[in-house]
Amino acid sequence: MTENNIRLTYHCDVELLTPVHIGSGDRYVEHFDFSYNTQARRLTVFDRNKLLEQVAGSGETGIQAFTRAIEEETLEDWLGRKPDGIDIDAARIHNFACEKKPRDILVQLRTGTSDALLAGSSLKGAFRTAVLAKLSHEENRRSVEGLKQELMRQQRVNQKTADSRISKNLLGPDAQKNLMRCLSVGDCTFPADTIKPQTVIIYRMVTPKKMDKKHFDIVLEKISEGNKGDCQISFDTYLGTKGKDYLGGRTALTLDWILDAARRKTQKTIATELDFFNGVSGNYTQMLKTFYEHLEDKIRDIKENEVILQLAWGSGWNGMTGELLEKRDLTQDLRKKLSLADKYPSFPFPKSRRFALINGQAIPMGWVKLSFTDKEEKKRLEAEQRATAINNAKKQKTLDDAKREREKQWNAMDETEQDIAVVQQTDLALEQAPQKGPLKDVWPKLENAEPDIRKKLAQVFIGQWERTPDLWRKKECSNSQWEKVERVVEISGIDHPDIQRLDxxxxxxxxxxxxxxxxxxxxxxxxxxxxxxxxxxxxxxxxxxxxxxxxxxxxxxxxxxxxxxxxxxxxxxxx
Structure with a gap:
């Protein structure tokens, strides 16, 4: 924790207990962003910008072929023909097994450098729900009861704004006087390679006592479970204490108060889910029940500075303001007013759940553990970060010096020496001239070079080929390769086991x-x-x-x- 005149700031470590999806609002589209191989049942997702860049560099013919494939929805076939100028591996983001072709794929929110982003607003949204629940409990649910009565009097109910009265009563009448102004939460990032594809199953009730999966799944990008990141969370002490009257006399937000609210929220979510799954059967019901039982055990062992909570996509109705309504509140009349599965009055609400299927196990989305460090721990972390930054700077300088030395070495070589290095695929050539290839750039020089240089190049090609049968022996290499073998043998004058010497x-x-x-x-x-x-x-x-x-x-x-x-x-x- 660090402290100044108006803010208390904490370092927050974030551990993903289950997959997390923070949607960017974008979707990958079939036949443009991804292709599906029906026979192999594999789905390939491409980096749109990289693929278009390669297509643009493939010439007019390549552009026309790509455009035709998009229009005719034959991208998979076109890529399968390995068109010139298209490096599928370089443009590919994901390639994975997928039983059914999805309609689209939900895209994970990323930073400008393609790292996975767990937005601070997502964490703050989870805290907001917990704060509302605790404030409602402290006022004996007066705002909730008032809302229920108001909704029943209304002819038409706008679901999106139905909870605005509770929010105004508990948090503040407007943005300027909202209690959540006291809380600021920074973004948390994860390396780009933590973003993986995930199939999510929609599991819904089909009878009052039985659940089954829907005929279609949702495919999305997740930040993979088990990864760790960090962010900062801070509290405005002026608004939270000295400015308390300005905020309507409500509680002062502190870390301890927030942690207590979040723990209460988590305990209620677990209890609600266990109660729900105890009353229904289905293929995944026991797995989900076991998950929440293990989670219940886990929260008993967390430290005073830690909390486990669910956030973002997958938390559903219970992760939003709707969680303020108890099971007994959701009468048939109220559900009809709010259009909450009112056609299925015998089913509890919500009647469906979404979960990831990982190694055969049903895993709910969005569960994280947050750990807040004190001032001394934060100082230690900052000291380690500074030491790491200095060490990395030294390493980078060493790498830069070595790179400059290799550039100098390459530039000191004459054209023939560089060509020989390209044919031999030396590390120096691969680094300094990655765009050059032995056959593309050096072979055409063979016929026009001076005799001594021609012989040198031929000998280098022989040295590269003679260890590989399918590049050297007549019966094992292609016709075009064999013509090249005959030519270098002719130039060098060496014996070849498959070539008869003529008088x-x-x-x-x-x-x-x-x-x-x-x-x-x-x-x-x-x-x-x-x-x-x-x-x-x-x-x-x-x-x-x-x-x-x-x-x-x-x-x-x-x-x-x-x-x-x-x-x-x-x-x-x-x-």
């Missing part, structure tokens, strides 16, 4: 066939199919195929020449 005359004939550009040049040459070696025949065979001599629609002379060559090849391969 001078045979090599001259192969070179001659290589130089032929079309079937007409072949027809006018003195190349005799029946006099060719195996190497020369195979070279000519590649040419014939390139010229379409093996096509059914080829001219008769082409087809006959191709047939004659095949017969010759059979004899040569047998000999």
């Amino acid at each position: 001078a005359d045979d090599q001259q004939l192969v070179d001659k066939i290589h130089s032929l550009s079309d079937f007409g040049q072949y027809s006018n040459s003195d190349v005799d199919i029946n006099q060719l070696s195996l190497a020369a025949s195979e070279c000519l065979n590649s040419k014939f195929i390139a010229w379409g001599c093996n096509n059914k629609n080829a001219k008769e002379n082409k087809r006959q020449a191709f047939k004659n060559l095949q017969n010759a090849l059979k004899k040569l391969r047998k000999s």
Whole structure:
């Protein structure tokens, strides 16, 4: 705790006991933000900005293909074809198993740097509900009883403003004189990788004594259970004590008062849920009952400076002002006035619950533990943070110095040395020239380089390929790769187990066939199919195929020449 003239400030540690969802108000949309593979039953969510950035860089053809996929709702098929310029892994946020395709996905609130945000307003909202409940208890529920009578007299009831009378009576008539002005709660952030997808089951009553899940689930982003963060909470001591008359003579908000209110609220929620689940059956009923029994045990062991409470999405009716109404208050007439499942008068209200299903266990959403530290503890934490910041600064300086040294080392290399490093995929090349690739940027230089440089580059490619069979051996690598292998072997002059060395005359004939550009040049040459070696025949065979001599629609002379060559090849391969 720190203290100044008008505020008391506490450090608050936040531990997520169950998943928490703070909605941003946005939703991921199918065929744009996410795709669903029906066969694999997997759902992939993309970073909209990263995906669009990649599409924009893929050229006009790529943009048109992407636009067509969006319009035709075939994004999954388009991505499955691995279009050029699209790195699915880089654009992917989530990829997870999902039994049914959701209509949309609720987006978790984030900071500008994509960290998960548990907004201070969400924590303050949970405190507000607890404060209202305690104030109502202290005045013997006079405001609640007055509200019930007023609602029954009204012809039409606006559900959104029905509780305004209670709020004004207990907290203050307007924003300026509202008791909650005394309380300020800071935001709590969690690392971006704590945001995970979660399927939430809607579990509702189907008979007065039985519950079952709805046919559809809700998919959302959660801040994962077990994570920890921190924030600050402060109290305006001037408004809370000296300004008490200005606030209408109501209580002064202090940390102890707030903690007591929150504990009362939690105890009532647990008691309400246990009472509810004791009266109904269903597949998940016992799991949920067990959860609240364990939670009841847990709150008995918390320290004086700690509190467990439920907040945000998933807390439902009991997490809002509606919690002020007791079970006995919800008569059939009042439920009809407020449209509270009035078509099911034999069902208790609320008649449904939402929970996450994690490793086969039903887990209610939004339960957190808050721990408030005193002044000395806060000083210790700040000292640790300062030491960590100094240590991180030293480490960063070391990293920056090392980076500058590597940049200097890279810039001192000539073009050929850099090309060799790119082919060898050295750490230096990957850091300084991540955009360069061996085949994309270095291979095209092979033909135009000076002979000594060409030989150096060929030897480097050989060194990278010869340890990998599917890049080096003829039977295991692709046709295009094998052509590259033949070329580097030719340039370097080394022996290759799959390449026959030709004598001078045979090599001259192969070179001659290589130089032929079309079937007409072949027809006018003195190349005799029946006099060719195996190497020369195979070279000519590649040419014939390139010229379409093996096509059914080829001219008769082409087809006959191709047939004659095949017969010759059979004899040569047998000999």
